[in-house]
Every structure is written in C-alpha cells, then in structure tokens.
Amino acid sequence: MTSSTSSLAGARVVVIGGSSGIGKAVAARAAGAGARVHIGSRSADRLAQAAKEIDGATTGVVDVRDEESLRAFFATVDGLDHLVVCPGDMAVGSVYEVSLDHVRAALDTKIVGQLLTVRHAGKKITPGGSVTLIAGAAGFKAYPDMSATAAANAGIAGMGRSLALELAPIRVNVVVGGLIDTPLWSFLPDDAREGLFAQTAQSSPVARVGRPDDVAVSVQHLMENTFVTGAVVHVDGGGTL
Numbered sequence: 001m002t003s004s005t006s007s008l009a010g011a012r013v014v015v016i017g018g019s020s021g022i023g024k025a026v027a028a029r030a031a032g033a034g035a036r037v038h039i040g041s042r043s044a045d046r047l048a049q050a051a052k053e054i055d056g057a058t059t060g061v062v063d064v065r066d067e068e069s070l071r072a073f074f075a076t077v078d079g080l081d082h083l084v085v086c087p088g089d090m091a092v093g094s095v096y097e098v099s100l101d102h103v104r105a106a107l108d109t110k111i112v113g114q115l116l117t118v119r120h121a122g123k124k125i126t127p128g129g130s131v132t133l134i135a136g137a138a139g140f141k142a143y144p145d146m147s148a149t150a151a152a153n154a155g156i157a158g159m160g161r162s163l164a165l166e167l168a169p170i171r172v173n174v175v176v177g178g179l180i181d182t183p184l185w186s187f188l189p190d191d192a193r194e195g196l197f198a199q200t201a202q203s204s205p206v207a208r209v210g211r212p213d214d215v216a217v218s219v220q221h222l223m224e225n226t227f228v229t230g231a232v233v234h235v236d237g238g239g240t241l
C-alpha cells in the first residue's frame with residue numbers, strides 16, 4: 001500500500017543557502033510537502049524576500065565562513081530532522097591569474113563552510129534524519145580555469161561519504177548539480193552567460209541546462225528515502241558523460 005503523504009510532513013528542515021537558487025527551491029519543495037522550514041544565509045534582505053515566497057518559512061542570518069555565526073544560528077534551532085547545505089560561491093580563472101582571495105573564499109564557503117555547518121547542526125539532527133551537501137559537476141568533469149572550483153566540488157563528495165559513516169544513523173548524501181540557471185552565474189556579463197548556457201544545452205543529452213527544482217526534487221528524495229546514505233547523486237542532464 002502506498003501513501004501520498006510525504007514523510008516530510010511536519011519534519012523540521014534547515015536549508016543553509018536557502019535564500020536563492022537551489023537552496024530556495026529545496027526550501028519551497030520541503031514547505032510544499034508540509035515541512036517546517038528554516039532558512040539561513042548572509043543577507044537579511046534576501047532572506048526576507050525568500051520568506052515571502054515560501055509559505056511558513058522562518059529565517060536566520062548566518063555566514064558559514066564564520067564559526068561564531070554558525071554557533072549563534074544553531075543556538076536558535078532546538079532540533080531538526082533534515083539539514084541541506086548549499087552556500088554558493090566559485091572561483092573561476094586561470095591558475096596563474098585567479099585571485100587568492102577568490103580561491104580562499106570559495107574553499108572556505110564550500111568545503112570549510114559545509115563542514116562547520118555539519119559540526120554545529122549534527123548533534124541536533126534526529127537519528128534517521130539526514131544531511132544533504134551540494135556539490136557541482138566541475139569536480140567530476142574537467143574544465144579549464146576551474147581548478148579551485150573542481151577541488152572544492154570533488155572534496156565535498158569525499159567529505160559526504162566520510163560523514164555518512166561518522167554520523168550514522170543520520171544519513172549523509174551529496175547531490176552533484178550540473179549547470180543550473182541560478183543567480184550564482186550573475187557574475188558573468190549577460191552575453192557570456194547566455195552563450196555558456198546555450199553551449200551547455202547544445203552539448204547536453206537532455207538539450208537544456210538545469211533548473212533549481214531539478215536539483216530540489218533529488219534532494220527531497222534523499223531526505224525521504226531512509227535507505228540511502230553515502231550516495232553521490234549526479235543531477236546534470238548527463239552533462240558529465
């Protein structure tokens with residue numbers, strides 16, 4: 001017998017990086033499934049806007065690069081069932097030219113930030129609950145000028161698999177997104193971004209770039225399916241083939 005009620009109904013879901021892009025789509029999906037959603041990111045304005053869009057969502061300001069900020073954020077969270085960590089950043093540029101500040105910021109946000117988020121949330125997650133980390137295809141397919149971003153994304157996958165053993169019976173999974181149309185790409189001039197998206201769609205087996213909800217639906221599955229842990233799930237339209 002099947003039930004149409006999601007196990008997320010009534011669950012407490014915290015999404016770090018939940019005010020934009022993939023994280024906001026995850027938060028909206030979880031809220032739609034009946035979860036109580038709490039989202040965190042750095043900008044109070046972006047959080048306020050997201051809270052208007054996501055039914056019942058509560059918010060808190062947090063910067064994953066700052067351990068005190070994470071400690072304060074999770075001090076306001078009594079307990080949770082699912083944690084999704086997707087703070088966005090990337091360092092793009094030739095190894096000879098990319099600024100060290102950008103490299104450090106990207107690694108701090110994506111590697112150290114995800115690890116510290118788990119450190120401060122982990123003991124509050126109910127057994128059988130889950131952690132989902134978000135990585136990107138650059139860690140699994142080589143692109144020029146993406147060495148720091150590749151290192152960060154490959155690192156997240158290794159981190160997730162190790163945490164899956166360490167945190168059991170809390171489940172830990174990683175979703176590896178392909179190119180997803182989110183504000184993360186707004187650093188590119190419009191014509192360069194459109195060109196990149198068109199070229200990526202053209203070479204993709206599914207002939208399009210991703211939407212935030214393409215990733216969110218897989219994150220929802222990983223939160224709900226209690227038999228999946230240590231998985232690295234690629235959601236990239238076959239782009240890494």
Ligand SMILES: NC(=O)c1ccc[n+]([C@@H]2O[C@H](COP(=O)([O-])OP(=O)(O)OC[C@H]3O[C@@H](n4cnc5c(N)ncnc54)[C@H](OP(=O)(O)O)[C@@H]3O)[C@@H](O)[C@H]2O)c1
Pocket residue numbers: 016017018019020021022023040041042043044046047062063064065086087088089090109110113134135136137176177178179180181182183184185
């Ligand atoms: N878009 C893609 O093509 C793609 C593909 C694969 C993987 N990814 C990964 O997926 C994750 C989400 O990316 P996205 O495309 O959804 O990006 P996005 O639309 O730019 O959203 C990033 C979110 O992270 C928050 N954030 C950034 N730095 C933070 C920090 N230090 N502390 C706390 N929150 C922070 C942002 O809010 P504030 O600015 O308010 O902090 C925002 O809510 C990233 O790790 C990204 O690398 C993206």
